[in-house]
Amino acid sequence: MAFHCQRDSYSTELLTEVVSCIPGQLKLEKGGKKETMFGFNIMLKDTILFPEGGGQPDDRGFIDETPVLRVTRQGSDAVHFVSAAFSSGSQVLVKIDWKRRFDHMQQHSGQHLITAIADSLYGFKTTSWELGCQHSMIELDTPTVTVEQSEAIENLANQKIREHIPVKVRVINLGDPEFDKVRSRGLPKNHTGPVRIVDIEGVDANMCCGTHVANLSDLQMIKILSTEKGKKNKTNLIFLSGDRVLKRIARNYIIEKTLTSHLKTGPEEHIEAVTKLQKSVKALQKNNLTLLRDLAVLIVENFKSKTDKGKLFSLHRKEGDKEFMNIIANEIGTEDMLLFLTVGDEKSSGMFLLAGPAEIIEKYGPRVCKILDGKGAGNNGRFQGKVNKMSKRGEAEEMLQKIFNNLGGAGE
Structure with a gap:
C-alpha cells in the first residue's frame, strides 16, 4: 500500500484512524550518549509521515498535539513512535513538519x-x-x-x-x-x-x-x-x-564578512592573509617552545641551588607541555625524590607527570590520576596522562605531601 504522503507529498495534514497502540522503546542520542526512551508504537490507517527508506530519512510531525519522534517501516505499515498512548479506533489529526519534509x-x-x-x-x-x-x-x-x-x-x-x-x-x-x-x-x-x-x-x-x-x-x-x-x-x-543552497550562501557571506573585519582585507585577499598568519603562528610557536625549554632548565637550576630541597617537588605551569615536564624530570633526577608536575588550565583540563622511585610511582600514580579525573599510564618510575579536573590539583598534592613526607618510608 502506498501511504498518503507518497500519493500527495505536499499534504500537510491528514485525519485518520489509530489501528493499534503498543508499548515500545526508542534509542535516542543526547550529548553523544545513547539513551533509551519508553513510549508507544502507533500504527495508523494511513499517514502523511514518511517512514525512513530509499536513502531518505523519516519525517517528523504530530499526532494530535503529541510529537512523533521516529517513523519506521514494518512490512507495508508505518510505525510512529510517540510518548503518549492513543486508543485504537480513535480519530486523530496527523500534521507534518513541513520544513523538514x-x-x-x-x-x-x-x-x-x-x-x-x-x-x-x-x-x-x-x-x-x-x-x-x-x-x-x-x-x-x-x-x-x-x-x-x-x-x-x-x-x-x-x-x-x-x-x-x-x-x-x-x-x-x-x-x-x-x-x-x-x-x-x-x-x-x-x-x-x-x-x-x-x-x-x-x-x-x-x-x-x-x-x-x-x-x-x-x-x-x-x-x-x-x-x-x-x-x-x-x-x-x-x-x-x-533552500540549502541559499542557506549555504547566507552562511558563507556571514563568514566572509567576519573574516574581512578580522583580517582587515577584502574577500579576494583572505587566503593570502590567513597563509601569512599561519606562518607567523608557527614561528611564534617555535619561539615559545624554545622559551619553555629554557624556562624548564632555569627552574631546575633554581631548585638545585636550594639547600633545603625537600623530598617532593611540585610545579604547575599553565603554558607548559609534555616536553616541558619531561625536561624538568630529566634534569632534576628522580632516584630519591618525587616530582608532581602539571600543565594546562588551572580549573579544567591539562596534563600531569608523576616521577620518582618506581615502586612508589606504580602504587600512587593511579591514585593521583583518579583524583584529577584523568587517564594515564606509567613505567620505569614515571606515570603521566591527561586530566579533566585540574582544580583538584591541591588535593592530589596534599595527599602526596602526607605520603611522601619522608620519601622511601612514609605510608598511609
Missing part, C-alpha cells in the same frame, strides 16, 4: 536529477546515495569525476530546473513491459505488489518510494560542492539542492 523532497528529487544527468552524459551509474543533515552525497561508479564533468552535470541540472519540467508519480505492475525500462538499483527482496515510478518528464524514470517535488522548478537550484574518492574505486559527489 520539503527539504527532503528537494534533496531527493535533486539526487534523481543529478543521477540521471551523470548517467546520460558520461555513463556514470549511481550505486548509492545519502541525504545528510548539511549536504547530500551520491556514490558514482567511476574512479574519477573531473572538474569539467562536474560543472557540466551541474549546468545541465540547473537548465532542466529552469525548463519547469514536471515530476510525476505513477504505479506499474511487476509484469509490465515498462518495468525493465526504468532505472533501478533493484527492488527489496520482500517486495510485493505494484512498483512506484518517479518520472521526471523526458529526463528520468526511476523506481522509488520517497517523497518528491511536483516540478523541477521547486528545486530552485543545484550546487555540486565537490567530489572525493569513495570506496572500491568509486567517486562521491557532494551536492546541495533548493
Whole structure:
C-alpha cells in the first residue's frame, strides 16, 4: 500500500484512524550518549509521515498535539513512535513538519536529477546515495569525476530546473513491459505488489518510494560542492539542492564578512592573509617552545641551588607541555625524590607527570590520576596522562605531601 504522503507529498495534514497502540522503546542520542526512551508504537490507517527508506530519512510531525519522534517501516505499515498512548479506533489529526519534509523532497528529487544527468552524459551509474543533515552525497561508479564533468552535470541540472519540467508519480505492475525500462538499483527482496515510478518528464524514470517535488522548478537550484574518492574505486559527489543552497550562501557571506573585519582585507585577499598568519603562528610557536625549554632548565637550576630541597617537588605551569615536564624530570633526577608536575588550565583540563622511585610511582600514580579525573599510564618510575579536573590539583598534592613526607618510608 502506498501511504498518503507518497500519493500527495505536499499534504500537510491528514485525519485518520489509530489501528493499534503498543508499548515500545526508542534509542535516542543526547550529548553523544545513547539513551533509551519508553513510549508507544502507533500504527495508523494511513499517514502523511514518511517512514525512513530509499536513502531518505523519516519525517517528523504530530499526532494530535503529541510529537512523533521516529517513523519506521514494518512490512507495508508505518510505525510512529510517540510518548503518549492513543486508543485504537480513535480519530486523530496527523500534521507534518513541513520544513523538514520539503527539504527532503528537494534533496531527493535533486539526487534523481543529478543521477540521471551523470548517467546520460558520461555513463556514470549511481550505486548509492545519502541525504545528510548539511549536504547530500551520491556514490558514482567511476574512479574519477573531473572538474569539467562536474560543472557540466551541474549546468545541465540547473537548465532542466529552469525548463519547469514536471515530476510525476505513477504505479506499474511487476509484469509490465515498462518495468525493465526504468532505472533501478533493484527492488527489496520482500517486495510485493505494484512498483512506484518517479518520472521526471523526458529526463528520468526511476523506481522509488520517497517523497518528491511536483516540478523541477521547486528545486530552485543545484550546487555540486565537490567530489572525493569513495570506496572500491568509486567517486562521491557532494551536492546541495533548493533552500540549502541559499542557506549555504547566507552562511558563507556571514563568514566572509567576519573574516574581512578580522583580517582587515577584502574577500579576494583572505587566503593570502590567513597563509601569512599561519606562518607567523608557527614561528611564534617555535619561539615559545624554545622559551619553555629554557624556562624548564632555569627552574631546575633554581631548585638545585636550594639547600633545603625537600623530598617532593611540585610545579604547575599553565603554558607548559609534555616536553616541558619531561625536561624538568630529566634534569632534576628522580632516584630519591618525587616530582608532581602539571600543565594546562588551572580549573579544567591539562596534563600531569608523576616521577620518582618506581615502586612508589606504580602504587600512587593511579591514585593521583583518579583524583584529577584523568587517564594515564606509567613505567620505569614515571606515570603521566591527561586530566579533566585540574582544580583538584591541591588535593592530589596534599595527599602526596602526607605520603611522601619522608620519601622511601612514609605510608598511609
